[in-house]
Amino acid sequence: MALAPQELENSASKFAEEAIRLDSQGSRGMAIQHYQGAVESLLKLVRLYPDYKLNKIYVDRAKTYQNRIKALQESRGFDESDNTLTPHNGNSGSGSNSRSYGSVETLKANFDDLILKEKPNISWDEVVGLEDAKRALNESIVYPAQRPDLFPLGWPKGILLYGPPGNGKTLIAAATASEIAGYFINVDAASMMSKWLGEAEKNVAKLFLMARSIAQKENVPVILFVDELDSLLGTRASEVGGEIRVKNQFLTEMDGIVTKSKDLQLYVIGATNKPWSLDSPFLRRFQKRIFISLPDIVERLRMFKLYTSQLHVDGNLKLEELTKIAEGYSASDIRDICQSVQLRVVNELFESGKANENDAETRYITTNDFKDSLKSRRPSVSAEMLRAYGRWTEQFKAL
Ligand SMILES: Nc1ncnc2c1ncn2[C@@H]1O[C@H](COP(=O)(O)OP(=O)(O)OP(=O)(O)O)[C@@H](O)[C@H]1O
Ligand SMILES: [Mg+2]
Secondary structure: OOOOHHHHHHHHHHHHHHHHHHHHHOOHHHHHHHHHHHHHHHHHHHHHOOOOOOHHHHHHHHHHHHHHHHHHHHHHHHHOOOHHHOOOOOOOOHHHHHHOOOOHHHHHOHHHHOEEEEOOOOOHHHOOOOHHHHHHHHHHHHHHHHOHHHOOOOOOOEEEEEOOOOOOHHHHHHHHHHHOOOEEEEEEHHHHHHHOOOOHHHHHHHHHHHHHHHHHHOOOOEEEEEEOHHHHHOOHHHOOOOHHHHHHHHHHHHHHHHOOOOOOOEEEEEEEOOHHHOOHHHHHHOOEEEEOOOOOHHHHHHHHHHHHOOOOEOOOOOHHHHHHHOOOOOHHHHHHHHHHHHHHHHHHHHHOOOOOOOOOOOOOEOHHHHHHHHHOOOOOOOHHHHHHHHHHHHHHOEO
16 A cells, blocks of 8 residues: 555655764764665655655755765775775775765755845835735834834734735735845745755754844844745645654744743744644744735736836726736736736737847737736636635634
């Protein structure tokens, strides 16, 4: 009988954890065996579940382990004069050879790959609508950052943004960081769970430590943005390594922010499309829970205006009409529609053979171009999904 993906992930993760431990201690033979176990579980997982969304990461991970196996086999060949393992390449010294395959250090160093640390440059004004969310973020981040003395009881440190894809969760989190001139540390929980096979728990601790030390040393607000937060809970297949321990580590770190780092300007913004998969210990630590909804009619009009402002559009463009047709479309759907009509006129220009003539322009984009584009794509969020968000919001929102 086939193993469930979760079992294979767990098995890969246990092998990997043990392999890295053995490797660090210098037990090469045993480490190789364990790396092989991890590779086999990962590849089996990919074969059995070819459509699984994390497969690319698993394959990368398997390759990394395979490279490490090669490096270990080679250095073993040189060091122990074990002829069967010695590569047939007489030119290069053992040192350079094993280095070319990455060391156990590079396996551990994956931490940095997954973290984006930056000072974003996105203003509030670039985020259309989402007034509730802006107000809540002002109250819990922007104001406390300016006048912490006005908040003797503290302020919320955990903020959950939830809602259908493509309506500005990531965008508004980045804009908040830029509003307070702070650091924005961006991690994706799904790849964190899978890439840090067997090390996710440790890396969660490291992540918070890093956030805390930036806030302390540079004395600036730090926003730790955890995307796809639901993956940390590992309900079913997205869980890799450390199972419940990763989640508990995260919860402990969140508590630490409220108690130990009370006066630090350190915030955790979590984002998810699946708020219903978060359990109550999680929810409790996100004191603010903000629904990032689809744009309403007014917001859609503003988005159309924003995105068409740089396009060569017909003076009689019926934006109001388009806005009505676009009911149910997300912000990123609208951006994509505007992009696709632009592509259409650019294509026409190229096909006419005039694109290379000096100052040849695209024709004006008309209302019908937009209508065609709207017809050819469905909204990316279903009515059923919207009802699910509505039900969850009734029960759990906290503005
Ligand atoms: N409120 C908005 N105002 C203006 N543009 C927006 C808005 N929301 C989304 N967009 C556009 O759509 C893109 C995708 O939005 P974003 O990545 O913030 O969505 P998300 O809610 O984080 O989606 P996901 O759940 O898939 O992560 C943005 O980069 C921006 O171009
Ligand atoms: Mg996002």
